Amino acid sequence: xxxxxxxxxxxxxxxxxxxxxxxxxxxxxxxxxxxxxxxxxxxxxxxxxxxxxxxxxxxxxxxxxxxxxxxxxxxxxxxxxxxxxxxxxxxxxxxxxxxxxxxxxxxxxxxxxxxxxxxxxxxxxxxxxxxxxxxxxxxxxxxxxxxxxxxxxxxxxxxxxxxxxxxxxxxx
Numbered sequence: 597x598x599x600x601x602x603x604x605x606x607x608x609x610x611x612x613x614x615x616x617x618x619x620x621x622x623x624x625x626x627x628x629x630x631x632x633x634x635x636x637x638x639x640x641x642x643x644x645x646x647x648x649x650x651x652x653x654x655x656x657x658x659x660x661x662x663x664x665x666x667x668x669x670x671x672x673x674x675x676x677x678x679x680x681x682x683x684x685x686x687x688x689x690x691x692x693x694x695x696x697x698x699x700x701x702x703x704x705x706x707x708x709x710x711x712x713x714x715x716x717x718x719x720x721x722x723x724x725x726x727x728x729x730x731x732x733x734x735x736x737x738x739x740x741x742x743x744x745x746x747x748x749x750x751x752x753x754x755x756x757x758x759x760x761x762x763x764x765x766x767x768x
Contacts, residue, residue: 627728629747633739634727636660638717641695641703648715650739653690657765658739659758662719662730664696665706669752670734676755677736678712680762687766688741694719696733740765 627634636650650658661677663670674693681691691714695703700718707716719725728737731750738747738761747761 627737627745627748629745631745633660633737633743633745634724636692636694636717636724636728638719638724641700641707641716641718646715648692648717650692651743653692654743655741656688656690657741657762658690658692659762660692660694660728660737660739661734662694662696662725662728662736663734665702666697667733671706671710673734673752674710674712678714680755680759681712681714684762684766689762689766690714692717694724694728696722696725696730738762738765 633650636648638648640646640648650660659677659681661673663674665671677691677693681689693712693714693716695716695718697703697706697718700720703716703718717724728735731748734752736749736753736758737745738749740746746765749758
């Protein structure tokens with residue numbers, strides 16, 4: 597039983613690379629475009645007692661980013677996502693980070709060095725990863741205003757491409 601989290605972490609580590617991919621090897625089917633977004637709710641990494649809930653953000657464009665502190669592309673991407681979030685937050689963009697780290701302390705330590713203003717969830721027990729099935733690390737999902745997955749960026753996202761997607765979906 598203890599080997600499952602280790603095997604899952606090994607899979608995610610092997611999937612962490614800068615080149616995008618579209619299919620998860622084995623495991624469940626990833627959350628895909630044009631499908632309703634799976635539930636996503638959990639305690640915020642910052643702000644004791646605060647819950648982050650995707651359903652509460654319905655009506656807004658939401659980016660859901662699965663990342664981990666040990667994933668080099670994730671480490672490069674988070675500051676760029678923070679800048680994108682700040683540029684578009686006033687227009688209705690929300691962003692939720694989901695840490696796939698094994699230990700909450702690893703995510704907290706990383707976020708002390710690379711602070712972000714958007715909410716973060718620590719995916720304890722990998723429950724969110726099991727329902728969303730990100731095919732690569734990082735994986736970013738674009739969830740439209742109706743709560744459907746509009747696009748999936750598997751692997752390190754090209755910020756210019758994401759910026760164009762966000763601008764178009766926000767009507768800009």
